Amino acid sequence: MAPFQILTFSLKNSFMRKIKEYLSSCSDFQIINLPSLSEEIPPVFKKDDWIGMVDLDHQPESLESIVKTVQSRYPEKAFLLISKEVYPESSPTVPGIYFIDHDSLSCSLFIPFLAALAEKSGLINANLQVETNLNQRLSELLLIRKASLHLTMNLSLDSVLESILESAMELVTADDTHVFLYEHGVLSFASALFNGHQQRKPFMNPRPEGITYKVAKEGEKIVVNSMMNHPLFEDLSWEGSIVGLPLKIGNTVLGVMNVALKRAHEFTINEIRALEFLAEQASIAIQNAKLYEQAQQEIVDRKKAEEAIKYMAHHDALTGLPNRRLFNERISLEISRSQRNNQKIGVMLFDLDHLKNVNDSFGHSVGDLLLQSVGQRLLGLLRKSDTVARMGGDEFLLILPEMKQPQDAVLTAERILSALSTPFLLDGNQINITTSIGIVFFPDDGTGVDDLIKKADIAMYKAKEKGGNIYHFYTA
Numbered sequence: 001m002a003p004f005q006i007l008t009f010s011l012k013n014s015f016m017r018k019i020k021e022y023l024s025s026c027s028d029f030q031i032i033n034l035p036s037l038s039e040e041i042p043p044v045f046k047k048d049d050w051i052g053m054v055d056l057d058h059q060p061e062s063l064e065s066i067v068k069t070v071q072s073r074y075p076e077k078a079f080l081l082i083s084k085e086v087y088p089e090s091s092p093t094v095p096g097i098y099f100i101d102h103d104s105l106s107c108s109l110f111i112p113f114l115a116a117l118a119e120k121s122g123l124i125n126a127n128l129q130v131e132t133n134l135n136q137r138l139s140e141l142l143l144i145r146k147a148s149l150h151l152t153m154n155l156s157l158d159s160v161l162e163s164i165l166e167s168a169m170e171l172v173t174a175d176d177t178h179v180f181l182y183e184h185g186v187l188s189f190a191s192a193l194f195n196g197h198q199q200r201k202p203f204m205n206p207r208p209e210g211i212t213y214k215v216a217k218e219g220e221k222i223v224v225n226s227m228m229n230h231p232l233f234e235d236l237s238w239e240g241s242i243v244g245l246p247l248k249i250g251n252t253v254l255g256v257m258n259v260a261l262k263r264a265h266e267f268t269i270n271e272i273r274a275l276e277f278l279a280e281q282a283s284i285a286i287q288n289a290k291l292y293e294q295a296q297q298e299i300v301d302r303k304k305a306e307e308a309i310k311y312m313a314h315h316d317a318l319t320g321l322p323n324r325r326l327f328n329e330r331i332s333l334e335i336s337r338s339q340r341n342n343q344k345i346g347v348m349l350f351d352l353d354h355l356k357n358v359n360d361s362f363g364h365s366v367g368d369l370l371l372q373s374v375g376q377r378l379l380g381l382l383r384k385s386d387t388v389a390r391m392g393g394d395e396f397l398l399i400l401p402e403m404k405q406p407q408d409a410v411l412t413a414e415r416i417l418s419a420l421s422t423p424f425l426l427d428g429n430q431i432n433i434t435t436s437i438g439i440v441f442f443p444d445d446g447t448g449v450d451d452l453i454k455k456a457d458i459a460m461y462k463a464k465e466k467g468g469n470i471y472h473f474y475t476a
Helices: 013-022 063-073 110-153 157-172 211-218 269-314 324-341 355-362 364-381 406-421 449-465
Strands: 004-009 029-034 050-055 078-083 097-101 176-183 186-194 197-199 222-224 241-249 252-261 344-353 387-392 395-403 424-426 429-431 434-442 470-473
Touching: 004 013, 004 110, 013 029, 050 063, 050 110, 063 078, 063 097, 078 110, 157 176, 157 186, 157 252, 157 269, 176 211, 186 211, 186 252, 211 222, 211 241, 211 252, 241 269, 252 269, 269 324, 324 344, 324 387, 324 395, 324 449, 344 355, 344 364, 344 406, 344 449, 355 364, 355 429, 364 387, 364 395, 364 406, 364 424, 364 429, 395 406, 406 434, 406 470, 434 449, 449 470
Parallel strands: 004 029, 004 050, 050 078, 078 097, 434 470
Antiparallel strands: 176 186, 176 252, 186 197, 222 241, 241 252, 344 395, 344 434, 387 395, 424 429
C-alpha cells in the first residue's frame, strides 16, 4: 500500500491518538494534529497529498461552517468528518467530504478506504498539475506566437524587439529584459524593458568581463539562478537571477538578449526553451533589419546612380550646364508653348574669342577653369526661365523665351559682353577674353531647331568678321 499523510483537526490530542490506534496495523503513514481548520498547514504537508480528519465532537464551529471552511480552503482535498453519531443532523452531501462515525473507524475496511482516498487524492492532484503545466505551456505558446506574428508583420527592428522583450518578461515574470547588438567585438544598446517600461538607454553598460560580453564572445547561453553564488557577479553582491542568450544566425553572433529578475529564480527547462525560441526570433529580426537596411541602401544607391546617369546624359561634364541634347528638348518645348501663346523666342549662339591662345599660354587646365567660370557668370546673368547650354569646345547656346521685343535680346547680349570682358583670375593668372554673339528669333528667322541654330551660327561669324566682342542679328 502506498504511504499517505493524515491531518487531524481537533482541540483534543486524544483524537489523533485514537486515529493512530485504528491505524496501528498500517505503519506507512504520517499524522499531525492541528487545533482548527484555520491553522497554517505544516510546510512538510503543503506539497504532498494528504487526507483531512475533523473531530466534529470537539469543534466550536457549526457543521455548516466547517463544511464551508473545508470547501473554501481545501477544495481539492479529501476530508473525513468524524462524529460519535452515525448520521449527524443536517449532513450535507458534498463531493470529497465523507461523514463517518467512531464505530466505522474500527471496521476492517477503514484502512483500504483511506488508501483508496489517498490514491484518488493523488490522481486529482496529478491531474491538476498536468492542467497547470498545460496552461503554462499554452501561455508560453501564445507569447511566442505573439512575438512571431509581430516579426512577420513588422520590419521595424525597435518594434519587433520590444514585442519579443515583452513576451520574455511575461514568460518568467522578469523585471528587466534587454538586447545588445554585437558587431566587430563591440556591444551596442538596441532595446530594453525595465519594470514594464521601454528604456531609451541601458540601466548600465555591459562590463568587459561580465555576462553579456561572455555570451557574445562564446556564443553560448549562461543561466544564473542566483547571482549571489556566481563568479560572474562576485564583485557586485547582487541578489537576483539572469539568463544571457546569444542571438545567432548560424555561428555568427548578432547580439545578446538578457532576461533578469530581482530575486533568485530556478529557471525551468521549459522556460529556457521558450526564451531560446524568443532569442531565435530576435536573431531573425536583427538579420531582417540588416537585410532591409542593405536593400534600402541599394535602392538609394541605384536611384542615385540612375539620377547621375540621367544628369550626365543631359549635362556637360566640364561646366555642369545643359548639353545639346537637353537644349534640344527645352527649345522644342518653348517652341510649342510660343506657338500656343503667339510669342517670340530669342536664340543666341556665341563662342569665346581666342580661347586657343589661353590654352597655349596657360595650359588646358586653365582653359577648362575658364570655361567653368564663364558658365557660372552666365548663370548669374539670366532669368530662371532662360536656358544656357554648352555646345562643345568654346561654343554656348542661349534660349530666351517669351520675348516681347528684339530690344530684350539686345539688353541680354550687352550684359553678356560686359560680364565676359571683365578679367578672370584663374590659378593665379589674370585672363582677358571677349565673345562674339549671333542672335535669331523664332518664328521670324525659322521654325525648326536645327534651322535656328544654323542661322545663329551664321550671325555669330558675322560678328567675328567685325572684330569680335560684339553681337549680330541674323539677316537673310
